[in-house]
Amino acid sequence: MELKARHLKAGYDKNVIIEDMNLTVPAHKVTALIGANGCGKSTLLKTLCRIQPPLGGEVLLDGRSIFAEDSRQLAKKLAILPQNPQAPAGLTVRELVNYGRAPHHARFFARTTNEDRRMVDWALQETDMAAFADRPLEALSGGQRQRAWIAMAIAQDTELLFLDEPTSFLDVAHQLDVLTLVRHLNSAYGKTIVMVIHEVNEAARFADHLLAMKQGQLLYEGAPDEVFTEAMLADVFGIGAELLRDPRTGRPHCIPYRRAEAGEEKSYA
Structure with a gap:
């Protein structure tokens, strides 16, 4: 299943954020959209998954x-987890995950099938949420809630999964849990995953393909070893950085420093 944007123009009413963008999302890979705040990452994601219509292109x-x-x-082909999703008070984890099966029913209140139950149980197991299935969402930690929402998305049983800032507001441990889950869903089931993520080192570690944006333009795209360079970090984020190799993964890892004037020593942030 191949996803492409051709001459894409996107934004809100007369506020054009993305102009004439072309890209291809590689199948069966994890793609990370990176860039400074306000560069158009979430706008691009929403347009790629039909949350909002394009202003031009296709x-x-x-x-x-x-x-x-x-x-x-x-909805049988792609699933979406937006930023800060909301659920009714008192909804349990299992009830939430059941909503992911809605596209497979002719009617919203259709009877739950054996296939629905199998997929919900599978999603709960894959996200390590089976033990919390009967708990209300508000009784969970932030990381547990995020895994519950991902369980709902994968219960939808699609090849494509879109995640808009899945690690926002999570501590380091829960960020690691969520991104390890993303990596597992790709490697174990071949899902094509597109996610917006702010932490550049996490993007380089967990994604196969990077799309680096600046002011609505796609400036760099490719594998982390190709894209994750000092030049890209300076161009896209306006920072100086030294690149190292993650000793566990071999992926590039950056240590940013404040940009120094000529002749000054580097001052680490």
Whole structure:
């Protein structure tokens, strides 16, 4: 399943954020959208997954415009986890995950099938949330809630999964849990995953493909070893950095420093 944007123009009403962007999301890979705040990452993600319509150009899924797809059929191909999702008070984890099965029913209140129960149980197991299935969401930690929402998204049983800042507001341990889960879903089941992420070292460690944006433009794209360079970090984020190799993964890892005037020593942040 191939996802492409061609001459994409995106934004909100007259506020154009992205102009004439072309890209291809590699199948069966984890792609990370990176860039400074306000560069258009979330706008791009929302347009790629049809949360908002483009102002121009097109988004193609297997050569067909996603805006020409029937909504229910499209929901069987791609799942979306937006920023800061909300659920009704008192909803349990299992009830939330059950919502992921809605696209597979002709009616919203259709009877739960054996396949639904199998997929919900599978999603709970894969996200390590089976032990919390009967707990209300508000009784969970932030990291547990995020895994519950991911369980709902994967219960939808799609090839494509979009995650908008899945590690926001999580501590380091829970960030690691969520990104390890993302990596597992890709390696074990071949899911194509596109995520917006702020932490550049996490992007380089967990993604196969990076899309680096600046002011609505796609400036760099490719594997971390190709894209994650001192030049990219200076250009996209405006920082100086020294690059090291992660001793566990071999992936590039940056140590940023405040940009120094000529002749000054580097001052580490």
